Amino acid sequence: MTSASPAPARPHLTGPPRTGRALTPRGINLALLALALGGFAIGTTEFVAMGLLPELAADLLPAVYESSPEDATAQAGMLISAYALGVVVGAPTIAALSARFPRKKLLLVLLVAFTLGTVASALLPSFTLVLLARFVAGLPHGAYFGIAALVAAELMGPGKRGRGIAIVLSGLTIANVIGVPAITFLGQNSGWRVAYLVVALLFALTFVAVWLVVPMQAGDPGATMRRELKAFSRIQVWLTLAIGAVGFGGFFAVYTYVAPVLTEVTGLDASLVPVVLVFAGLGMTIGNFVGGRVSDWRVIPGLFIFFGFLMFALLGLALTAHTVVGLFVFVFLVGAASSGLSPVIQTRLMEVAEDSQTLAAAVNHASLNLGNSLGAYLGGVVIAAGYGYLSPTWVGLALCVPAVILVVLSVIVAARGRTQSHRRADLGLQKDAVLDGTLS
Template identity: 65%
Template sequence: MTQSSNGPTTLSPARTRFALLALAMGGFGIGATEFVAMGLLPDMAADLLPGLAATSPDAANAAAGWIISAYALGVVVGAPTIAAAAARWPRKRLLLVLLAAFSIGTIASALLPTFPLVLAARFVAALPHGAYFGIASLVAASLMGPGKRARGVALVLSGLTIANVVGVPAITWLGQAAGWRVAYLAVAAIFVATFVAVLLAVPWQAGDPAATMRRQLGAFTRVQVWFALGIGAIGFGGLFAVYSYVAPLATEVTGLDPVLVPVVLIVFGIGMTAGNLVGGRLADWSVRRSMYLFFAVLAAALVLLGLTATNPVGLVAGVLLVGASSAALSPAIQARLMDVAGDAQSIAAALNHSALNIGNSLGAILGGAAIAAGLGYVAPVWIGLLLTAAGSVLAVTSFAVDRMRGRRGIPMPSVTGAMQVVAD
């Protein structure tokens, strides 16, 4: 093995695959810790809010949705803060610290006794989320080589999407059988295993020696960075308005037995896994075209789900397409952020997950408000459609600004420069 301090690390093909697998394992654990609450929300509501659950299960489920929002807000706070402050750290060391923090925060989520304390634990457990994906994406891009940036991002994200096929349904079943606290302990075990895998497999890579907090935070002075963040934050709210309440949607609207909720989650995960891999390839071809395409598919999928959720076939088809189209957007949004952030690549790679988790929080809050208002469990689907439409408008506006700048002779953000920084 040879290693360049200013370029990609050279490894054998087997070692490279092992390193990429270790990075994806972290995504698997993050997918489990973030999404397992969706399938166990009624169980958590009954345990943590017993009085409210006894008098109004719908209100208890809506209130328990704050567990999802607390995690999402932790990602929003932690991603830019950690990425900017630790950009100089050696990347492997930072990944190990973040995985240790995940393990501790998830164990606390499982063991703390009251609803407010669990909310606080979920917020703390989420702080490393965006920084992990950001740094892991930079390492994966370096390992993949030039021209495969979005595919490297997609490989790291594949752990998260595969978690929705295998991990989340399995852990949801475990939580239904043994209690939601046991489910979170299982998630903590995944993080511990990932820590060991990263320690053994991922090569040592230097951080950015020229990075400063001021330079990283300078990304926020770029208008197009704010457009890209808005695309992720608002557009992805469409996914999370649905996903946050998929368990009661399946049981109360479609009429499925609760034991079939993990099957619905598997379908969601299959869609997300396929969409993520296709989206990574198409984003390497054209960020703009792939973003337009998948926003259109997501909007159509939400309409399908809203109109056919009372039918099991409609539910399955709807969640499959919603999962696929939304996951396909993620590599394109991350690539867009890297393109427009200039030399603030560490924070750009992490900010994507802040944006997506603002969408997570926004979707969960608005969906919960609709349910609490008595509009039913299909209402979050229509809220999701409105959010998706707003995100697509932001995408069109952002690329239109680029075209206007080009016609006026104003220099465009340097995609080549951004990609070179990612390869470092």
């Protein structure tokens, strides 16, 4: 008799090359740069509102702003939450429905949707309509990053998927160094509507770049909506999504209100808001690449490392934001710690989702933007309650605690799963031994 069947092998996170032709290193680099340009445009459209909250509040909520700038600014934070909720809704829906579609064509369709949604955000006249436009503009966010991450991972090849994901995400982090400060400066001087029209132009340029240099890749021919949605039947998928949502809620509670912290807590001029955003973006860029390397090393230790780092940075910011040095140093460190988590969580999701790769790659951004919405909302609540502009930092620190607990729980669940798998294997071997003895 044969021994018990071995446990099924872990699925490959990147399938065989499906580009139809071999790419040169230069071709791969150009394709990755085009995908990262999309991340740059997305990062700009997502985060620029954080630097322009006072301008958005004054223009779209003039009556509220005249009576209470704090209340108007907190209410304007709903624009950030609306975009984030669009990501939460769009990521799993689009990913599940489109897993079989050719990846390049899907990316192009998503970029058209981004362009139109951002133009609508710039042109619509009222707060309610702009709020709706920001929700619509967020719908393709998770699907774009998910598909782009799969394309990049396939281009990079086995053993480098974390670095491939980090390259795509680098566009988002570099946006916080260049795009967000530049567009914030433009918005402060020419109006926030002009700023959003420039962001729409970035999406149009990305469409051209992807069309020209990203190779054709087939979708997953065996994918079905039912198979993709099967990911949600796995407890580890839910745990990983919760880790991202709660943990990133801590970052966004701070980042959403960094402009009023600079002006009201540190006492600096509003013209320096783009500068502090540059510091945050530099931290995010460095943290992202470090996170990519760490995720190719070991995922779970990486989660503990970056959450510990984030808690230290948030505490430092809460205690020293009234000083110029403290504000700039710890905003940099908060950005680095939070951005380091992103590729680690992305890789973890792709590990635990098994054959639901498209959905797993996309819903990571849904969970992170759920954290965006959660953090922006809770930060607005404590500000509106009169606790001051620095109170969201303490909210962020508090949110890190359940995130770490969820990582521990994920480790426990994984250990129990391995123990049960070993027991089943041992039982199978024992049965085979008995049968072998009987037959002999």
